[in-house]
Amino acid sequence: MSTAVVEIDNVTKTFDSLTAVNAVSLKLHQGQTLGLIGPNGAGKTTLLRMVCSLAKPDSGDIRIQGDSVRSNPLGVRSRLGFMPAEFGSPRNLNILEYLDYFGCLYAIPRQARRQRIAEVCELTDLTGREDVMVKGLSTGNKQRLLLAKTLLHDPELLVLDEPASGLDPRARTELRVIVKALASLGKTIIISSHILPDIEDISDRIGIMEAGSLVLDGDLTELREGSGTAGNIVKIKVEDESTSVAMDLLKGLADVQSCENRDGTLVVSTQQPNGNFVLAEMLRHDIRVVQFAEDAPNLEEIFMRSTAGKVT
Ligand SMILES: Nc1ncnc2c1ncn2[C@@H]1O[C@H](COP(=O)(O)OP(=O)(O)OP(=O)(O)O)[C@@H](O)[C@H]1O
Ligand SMILES: [Mg+2]
Structure with a gap:
């Protein structure tokens, strides 16, 4: 069995009286793609933010390649790239400046940064658009840029929160192709989405959350059995x-x-x-x-x- 890249161990998170994530456990191995689905408010984003050490579990722990989000959040962050559901980043820059800005934040040395920016632009199909301003980008290109930023420090784990939201059918297909290409490079990926056919297509495993709990987890066959749709x-x-x-x-x-x-x-x-x-x-x-x-x-x-x- 390959090593677990992500180990979520009995994690709970509450906001006042609301249990947003309720005793969730799961393991993800190197190279696997986990699709996380569930109704609005199920707790997907909260779980993903905890995986990225951006929110702290009330109880339980999460380890990324052995590093705990509790005791070593900086170690965790260096191993993963997070693509948030909303584009809250600086906009008054062009694509190259934007990527360079985040490359600096990740402390990638200047020479390597230039090379890496070229690579992530190639992977996300942004090559040739480096001087386009971020604030004028279409939703599709914004999502590509967010993904490019997520890949800059070549993390082992990619955490993508609804990357396909707002994309037209062609852009969605392109995103699917990119995610599959990243998986074939050996990346471990957690992706949340409401677009179930896409999740079915790209995931090795699927987790279904509802009201904070992970109600089902497994490949499609296991989900069919677990949900009583084995017939x-x-x-x-x-x-x-x-x-x-x-x-x-x-x-x-x-x-x-x-x-x-x-x-x-x-x-x-x-x-x-x-x-x-x-x-x-x-x-x-x-x-x-x-x-x-x-x-x-x-x-x-x-x-x-x-x-x-x-x-x-
Ligand atoms: N910072 C916060 N303070 C208070 N409540 C919060 C906070 N963040 C999330 N919640 C609540 O926790 C629950 C889970 O929210 P979360 O955003 O994780 O769901 P989600 O599965 O990502 O939903 P969606 O599909 O709509 O993105 C919701 O009821 C939400 O209102
Ligand atoms: Mg969400």
């Missing part, structure tokens, strides 16, 4: 006039966990790996089936199943 999703379309009858029949079956009508297609979540019993029920009642398909539940279905919409 199948059956998508069935019957002739229009029979849709509501079919829905009532399906809801009455013991192996059907849920059945919802999405634009005329019944999406049935079942306990059984084989969805033929759904088809059989329709045929038994002489309901004409127009379309029938089976799917393993995707992350969105797992998410909907495992979170109850609790808010903090």
